[in-house]
Amino acid sequence: MPQFQENGDELFAVWNGYSLLTEGETRGWTFWSPYYGGGVERSELVYWMQTNGRWQIIQPYFEHPPLAHVMVGAAAWLGGAEHWSHGRQKHTRLVPIALSVLIMGLMFLVGRELDQRQSLAPWLGVLLYAALPLFVINNRAIKEEMVVVPLELLSMWLFLRWRRGVRADAPRDALIVLAGLSAGLAVLAKIPSGVFVPALVLLVMTTGRWKSAVKVGLAGLVGIALLLTYGAVMDWQQFTLTTFKQATGRPAHWNIFPRFFADGMLVHNITFHAHQLFLWLAALTHFGGRGRRVDPAWVVFPTCYLIVIAVSSGNWTFGWYMLPVYPFLCLAAGQFLVSLWREPSPLAGLIFMGLLVMYFGNFFETPRAMKSSIHWPRLRTWISAFVLFAIGPYFLATVRRWRWTQTVARTATALGLVLVVGLSGWYVYHYDVLYESHWNFDRDRYFDR
Structure with missing residues (x-):
């Protein structure tokens, strides 16, 4: 594996x-x-x-x-x-690495269209995607999702550009047709991504443009037709037999969704669940702002894909399955960080520092050392100091909203983000060692209870 x-x-x-x-x-x-x-x-x-x-x-x-x-x-x-x-990964992994660069460019374009505040949020979202081990390591794996994600983001960007034209009473239907085509072509990489076609139709319908919705659906069918043609040319009987097995041959149970919210995975290594929780909580905090109506473009694509991949995969879940969802969570987390900068709050500070930043501390000690009572006093001292100086400024900025207290809290946010980027690079660089020492760290009952 x-x-x-x-x-x-x-x-x-x-x-x-x-x-x-x-x-x-x-x-x-x-x-x-x-x-x-x-x-x-x-x-x-x-x-x-x-x-x-x-x-x-x-x-x-x-x-x-x-x-x-x-x-x-x-x-x-x-x-x-x-x-x-004879293929080797030193050559073939250049493909997902190149595609990850393309993904970041498309993420920025999508984030800029979605950002109503014209802030640094798209840049911060892309920075998280470029730095966090959840993405850096999963994006190196030769998996079909690395082709699905750029097609998904291209489709979303084209839709957003088209929708902007609709609102300006100058729609360009060529954009929405290309969006449908991009969504449909994703099925040539991974069959569950076919859900992007009806998801895009749903988004177009929110604008009231029914004829455009029909055009999108027809354009999306091109990709599905190409896949069926491929199966017919190669061996139709085996193609249909295999597709049925892939759709029905995996375990099924009622507990399929929680893992996608709570479990971080580096390919097969169950690690970084704190970062997974941060992304979801940051996104939901942004979406649930006071009086804020959630733009369906934020949620329809990732939600539809998450439902389809969860139902079809059962408990055969791997780190790369979440890749089509992560870009939207990162962009929403960028919005969260901008809000934290503008209005520091203790809860948001805890989500940022306690989940995203603090989790890296686990990798400076071996699990065996952390379980030893000899090290507990030292660890508790360091942890208490971190909590005081990292999260304390947000309480200070809430109790007294003076300029200097706001500056202290914002400085903590900036330093925290610098730590995240630096420690992410350190982790990835040392992954060959940490892979062995912290394998399935989040499944260790000592740390998970």
Whole structure:
């Protein structure tokens, strides 16, 4: 399963993409080889020592759509691979890294359209996305979401530009058609992202432009039609059989949603739940402001996607599943930080300092050391001092709204943000060590109870 080194759960996308580009055939690794019966050809790839060094490969392979796979397959070919199994992550991970840069640019464009205060909020939202380990590490994984997210954000930006024209009584329907096309093409990377098409139709309907909503729906169907055409050309029977298995073959229960709010995951490593909580609380604090009506453009895309991925995945949840939701949470968190700067408050300060900043302290000690009573007095001293100097200024600014108390609270916010960026970089740089020492840190009952 995905780690920071070579692994088949990322490279299977390379194997499939390289095969499509060079042979015109699909090929990939599967858990479900017996399910496909005689409809597939089987082979074994002996690779490393994971899964006893043997990977079950099937042809044809339809467990994931082809768009993201073709991109990383091309990177492997350009990197000198002469066989579908020769791709290496030093070449193929350049694709998600490049896409993450594109994502940040699109995030800024979307954030600027959504920001009614014309503040630094879009910049701060992008800064969080660029720095926090939740995104830096998950964005390095070769996963289909890295193609879904830029198409999602492009669709949203085009919609917002179109809506601005509607409000100025100068709509440009070409923009909304392109938005629908972008939303529809996302299904070529990951099937659950097809929900962006009806979500976009819903957003257009909020403007009362019914004809435009129909155009969006028709444009979005182009991507779905392309996926169905791909399946028909390759092997329709196996395509439909595989799609049904992907949709129904995972565990189902009633507790599918809480994990997306409470559990941070670095690929498979259950860590950074405090940052996950910060993003949600910051977003909800912004949306729930006094007398504030929430623009549906903030919530429709991420909410629809979260519902679909939760229902379809059951308890097979991985860190990259949240990637299409995170850009909107980061942009909302940017709005939260601007509000915290303008009007310092103890609760907002606690959310910022107690969740986003303070959590990094866990990685300067080993879990074993923190469990030892010998270290408790020292830890309590440091923690008490941090709480006093990091959160205390927000109480001071609330009790006496003098200029100097506001300045002290704002200075605390600025220093906290500098710490977040710096410590995020430190964590990512040392992840090869922290991966081992703090594996599934948030599942340790000592720290989780």
